[in-house]
Amino acid sequence: MxxxxxxxxxxxxxxxxxxxxxxxxxxxxxxxxxxxxxxxxxxxxxxxxxxxxxxxxxxxxxxxxxxxxxxxxxxxxxxxxxxxxxxxxxxxxxxxxxxxxxxxxxxxxxxxxxxxxxxxxxxxxxxxxxxxxxxxxxxxxxxxxxRWMSEGAAEFFxxxxxxxxxxxxxGRAAQHRGYELFNAKSVPVEDLLDPELYEAHRGKGYDAFYGRSWLLYHYLTFTPSRKGQMRAYLTRIAQGTGERAAAEEVFGDFETLEDELDDYLDQRRISALNLSPENLPAVAxxxxxxxxxxxxxxxxxxxxxxGVDSEAAAEIVPEAREIAARYPDDPAVLSELAEAEYDTGHYDAAIAAADRALAADPRTVNAYLQKGYALFAKARDAEDADAEAFKAARAPFLALNKIENDHPLPLVYYYRSFAEAGVKPPELAVQGLERASELAPFDLSLQMNVATTLIGLGKGNRALRHLQPVAYNPHGGSQARAAHALLARLEAEPDWTGEDLGQVLSLAYRSGDVDTAQ
Structure with missing residues (x-):
């Protein structure tokens, strides 16, 4: 992405x-x-x-x-x-x-x-x-x-x-991609459908990947003879067929598809979906x-x-303190002060500011989060940190869960309160972690964390659905390669419990990133 x-x-x-x-x-x-x-x-x-x-x-x-x-x-x-x-x-x-x-x-x-x-x-x-x-x-x-379909769909919509x-x-013509479609280095259909071939052929300059991806997606959407092919193609990939093989099985000869796509681009008019206001009800x-x-x-x-680094955090916190001094009872001001204090490692000050925010408004979500983060940090830093310290740290997240039951972060930190304390998480906590990933499927880092957790718990079969979106993330870099490596290992060893998980991940992350964003 x-x-x-x-x-x-x-x-x-x-x-x-x-x-x-x-x-x-x-x-x-x-x-x-x-x-x-x-x-x-x-x-x-x-x-x-x-x-x-x-x-x-x-x-x-x-x-x-x-x-x-x-x-x-x-x-x-x-x-x-x-x-x-x-x-x-x-x-x-x-x-x-x-x-x-x-x-x-x-x-x-x-x-x-x-x-x-x-x-x-x-x-x-x-x-x-x-x-x-x-x-x-x-x-x-x-x-x-x-990747091509992900970007083509995003351009289509x-x-x-x-x-x-x-x-x-x-689904109208992507006019903002017109220049690249006619002037940038073209990307053949075969390269779109075979990611390894695309990487071998692509240069350092700008090419028509996004425009050609949109064109192929649009063509497959509106061409009657191709109806249902994209769904069949995705189904084959989900079943374990490689991208190129799935494309060959469903789309047929690449040269024929290339010729059809070129003719489609040369049309004077192009189809679009005309959605009436009656089908799009007003929302409050x-x-x-x-x-x-x-x-x-x-x-x-x-x-x-x-997200800030230590230098930026150090610049923010004095300003936040000055504003909080002028507005000592504003929950939004106090919750930001709590976040600024947490970002600079002032955990007790963060907790105090969060408590003041919650006193002003008990539904201030960010105050619960910052207090929880600070308590987790204190539990990790303590020389005698134990399960009781992490139990106390999860209290703000439990309180937030009562206010907003489907907020994903309390579910994540409920699991972490056991794992970071060195205590085997109960199945309820594992289920909560998976539920968090269902609530936030767009957070691919969370998907990766859930997958590696499940592998370590001997639940590799449940990890597969979390790894797939990470592996196919078009801009996932080393994280996507790591997900591919884990998928390959689980395919070869379905009962793998991650004994050498660190080594597998290390090799993937060390292989170098390729920036494909345009």
């Missing part, structure tokens, strides 16, 4: 708190939480469009999954512009138009503006729709997609037009204005949510 990376806003880049506090709004809907310094009307329209996009994908894919728990929604931060997005993204990529990080209970995205008008989305919105399509497909599809009457034209969006303290702390909150 082309990771959009979520970054945080350094406080100095924003307007002073007194000028910005009244302008920040939060939109909440079944699948999204959006923060923006914009008009409430534009924010509501933007969020409603995202919900209609979700409903359109669900309609097209026959997905009937229930809405996620509140903390498992995608949180989107709208910043001041593309330059801010690129600064926050880091790495010097001048083409970044938005980014996304999938995490259990904390998935994030950043975009540069609210595009609330009808019509074809701009590049930033297309990027967001592309990444949300990945999120959606990982969350609801039972069969794992190879992201190429949508929002109509004024509330309908959506989905709640708009609230951020409190003054909540608005002032928001830039630091974004930065902490993105």
């Amino acid at each position: 082309k990771q959009l990376a979520l970054a945080a806003c350094v406080a100095a880049t924003f307007l002073p708190a007194t000028a910005m506090a009244a302008d920040w709004y939060k939109a909440a809907s079944p699948h999204f939480v959006v923060y923006a310094k914009d008009s409430a009307k534009d924010l509501e329209t933007f969020t409603s469009r995202l919900e209609r996009f979700h409903e359109a994908m669900a309609l097209v894919t026959d997905d009937t999954a229930p809405a996620p728990s509140p903390s498992n929604r995608v949180t989107i931060f709208v910043v001041s512009g593309s330059h801010e997005v690129r600064r926050l993204h880091g790495g010097g990529d001048k083409y970044v138009n938005g980014f996304y990080v999938p995490r259990a209970g904390k998935s994030l995205a950043i975009v540069p503006n609210l595009q609330s008008t009808s019509g074809t989305p701009d590049v930033a919105m297309i990027t967001l729709l592309h990444e949300y399509a990945h999120h959606f497909l990982l969350s609801g599809q039972s069969l794992t997609m190879p 992201a190429s949508s037009t929002f109509k004024r009457d509330g309908g959506i034209l989905m 969006v709640t708009i609230t204005r951020l409190r003054e303290g909540e608005a002032e702390i928001l830039p630091l909150t974004i930065e902490s949510r993105r």
